[in-house]
Amino acid sequence: MDAETPRSIAIRFSGVTKQFGTVRAVDDLSLEIVDGEFFSMLGPSGSGKTTCLRMIAGFEQPTAGSITLHDKEMAGVPPYERDVNTVFQDYALFPHMTVEDNIGYGLMIRKAPKAERHKRVQEMLELVRLPDVGKRKPSQLSGGQRQRIALARALINHPAVLLLDEPLGALDLKLRQQMQVELKTIQREVGITFIFVTHDQEEALTMSDRIAVFNAGRIEQVGTPNEIYENPATPFVATFVGTSNVYAGEVALRLSGSEQPFAIRPEKLRLALPDDPTPPDSRSAPGIVHDVVYLGMNTRFLIDLDGGGEAIVIAQNIEHGAAVSAVRGSRVRVIWKQDSERRVQHD
Amino acid sequence: MRSDQPRASWPLKLAAFAVIAFLNFPVLVIFLYAFTTEEAAFTFPPPGLTTTWFGVLFQREDFWRALATSLQVAAIATLVAMALGTLLALALSRTKFFGKEMISLLVLLPIALPGIVTGIALRSSINQYGIPFSMWTIIIGHATFCVVTVYNNAVARLRRSSPSMNEASMDLGATALQTFRYIILPTMATALLAGGLLAFALSFDEIIVTNFTAGPQQQTLPIWIYNQLPRPRDRPVTNVAAIFTILITLPALLVAYRLTRGGDEQA
Incomplete structure (x- = not known):
């Protein structure tokens, strides 16, 4: 996206609360995520970041408040009608399908012609730098390869927003650092808004345009990595992001x-x-x-x-x-x- | 056996062979005396071998009727069990509530209880509702204890597959129905097939519950064989019929075993 283009709001949370029984997972949260940015939700486990992601995807409904996607209210819209795709923490690849069929699943469901499907799948495989694994089954891939296939599958529908739920958590350190760079590169290539959930502050600092630091269902601070690190707003941010x-x-x-x-x-x-x-x-x-x-x-x-x-x-x-x-x-x-x-x- | 593994000591081997022989000797007897030339008594060794009993059996119209009834009952009871077991497993996999573990036990009960108890219970229930005894009452009875094999296999497979797979499917644009067709059913297919084959084998040779739920006109193959036993002149014919039972149930069991091997599925 050009720097000159006025950036519109992709996702807007207005006073969103999510209650699970007696637990308030997300507490009166308001937030705006801009089109085309790499936005991280950073926080310890149980801080509400994954719940926010699942509410954007449509797997959970807010107890109160509203979420909009490009100013369209999302309440009551089922996951399969949202212009949003997800990369799951455990990748959730379909074990009975080949890599090609996994990536092409979204197009198959939309009844895209076979020739187009084949072409788009190949493009996606090129994008994630795995052009030759299309005929394999997910079980024949390494963890890093599975991660890329999950990414390709989620990107093929060209969603308005891509949600990533701790996608690098299962990879070892070297591979994780390599994927951090690659994810950022791919995000720039496709120009899609990425919302990235992580508990790893270094990962958030490395990749994000902006970060929201979550704690106990609320946002402590939103800012660029530099702002978050150099000017932490609260003692929590100061100690959770880096050491203070x-x-x-x-x-x-x-x-x-x-x-x-x-x-x-x-x-x-x-x-x-x-x-x-x-x-x-x-x-x-x-x-x-x-x-x-x-x-x-x-x-x-x-x-x-x-x-x-x-x-x-x-x-x-x-x-x-x-x-x-x-x-x-x-x-x-x-x-x-x-x-x-x-x-x-x-x- | 791999050569680098420690070898069992010979008393242990001997004991193992003894157990296997003990378990399978009666089956061998059936095979042997299906070919004997004697009509009534079983002397050892058989005085001669013949295949005439196969011919005699194939002439018996009541045998073919019993076989057909058994196949129909087993097939329909299996289909009912597959539908019910799958739906129950899917329903329970999505929820958590107090007493959920109890449901697994309840599903297991019809087969865990002595057949005679299940049989009496079914018979009095069927009487209670005034349902006439027929092939359908046998099917209902068999379905009750067949559900568990399908249910257990389905639960084990669901436990192993990633719960986010269904969400991934919906996320990529599939409705619940499409997700069921493209994701849930294919990933569960082998487990369901294995459960179904076990259910089929279980139903095909069942006799106790069948006795309690059958009408006067219905004879399944096991009941037919049982009724043959007091007739001394046709004894080898019974053995031939028993071989048929084995030939029908054994492949089902072997395929079910192969389908679930290497996983944590259980029968």
Whole structure:
């Protein structure tokens, strides 16, 4: 989609609530997802993100509120009449059909002519870079291949929105990272709105145009990966997306001069000798090294601050060996720039 | 047996052979004495071998009638059981409620209870409703205990298949009916066929419940054989008829076994 084209709203949630018995899985949620964007719903399990996805697909009906697709109310519209397709967590390929028949299922149901079906299936196989597996059965494919076939099957109807429910969860790390890049590339190629559900914050940061962070049936923050990471709105976002040191009350007052809670990323803290001076644009706090964990690319220090509170400090291992020669029990000074403090709302 | 596996000790092998012989010896006897030249007594070894008893049996019109009745009863009872067992398994796979496990037990009861109990229960129910005893009452009786084989196979297959498969089908534009036709039925086909074959075999050689539910005119093959036994002159003919029963039920059992082998399906 061109940058100039005015972007319309693909999916709009207005005050949507979903109640399962006594459990409120989604709680008065409002959200807008723009046409053509790669949108991630990020949150721990049970935070309501998958329920939101299933309500878009039509497998669940909202208890209250409304969901629209291109401004058309979706209440009462069955899954098979929605211009939305899903890539399932377990892929849900049909084991009794060949890969070709799996991918062509949507067209077969729509009674597309055989020649067209064959042509489109082949195009889809090319799109997911598996041109030669059409005659195989799903059981003869690897996990990564199945994942791509599930994607091809969901894309063949060219839906307005593609829903992906933790599709990379079952893959090993290397394959997952490769698929992250590929999914993003495919999304750009086809220009379809992707709504991607994940509990993996790194995955969400890597692929998304925008992220909604879910917690307990509500959205804590919506923003670009950069906004979410650099300016977390709540203590939950600060700690769920990446790692953060979050301080409140008395400790916040001692460290920053204000009782209002603030978060600071571990890589924005720096370790120095106890007597080193604090630059004018920075603040500092003395403490004792409690733990040192060598992580290859960097080293993580856990510091007990004098007067209470802990700080996680991550230092890049630019020189050989640990960046700082601090060991367990060393006295150190933690230094940070004032503008890397982020004020967050109370929970 | 693979050569790298430990071999069983010889007393164990001996015991295994003894059990197999014990289980199958009576069947061998039937085969042997279907060919004996003696009419009434079974002396060992048979004084001579002949195939005349096959000819004698094929002349008997009442045998063919009994065989036809048995085949009809088994076929229709199997179809009824397949429809009911499949629908029940599908219905239960989609819901969760208190006492759901009890239903499996209730389905199992007609076959788990002694046949005589099931038979009496059916007979008094049929009397109660004033239904005349006929081939159809036999079919009703057989269907009650055949449902379980189909149901168990269907449940096992449903448990193994991904629940999101039906959702995927609907998601791709298929209605519930199309999903049933293109996804549910094909993925369950072998399990249903296996259950159906077992049901057929079960119905074909059933005698106790049949006795309680048959009208005076109906004779199934097992009842025909049973009625033959007191007639000493035709004894080898009975054995030939028994061989027919085996020839009809054994392939069904073997195919059912092959269809479900390697899975967790059960009979």
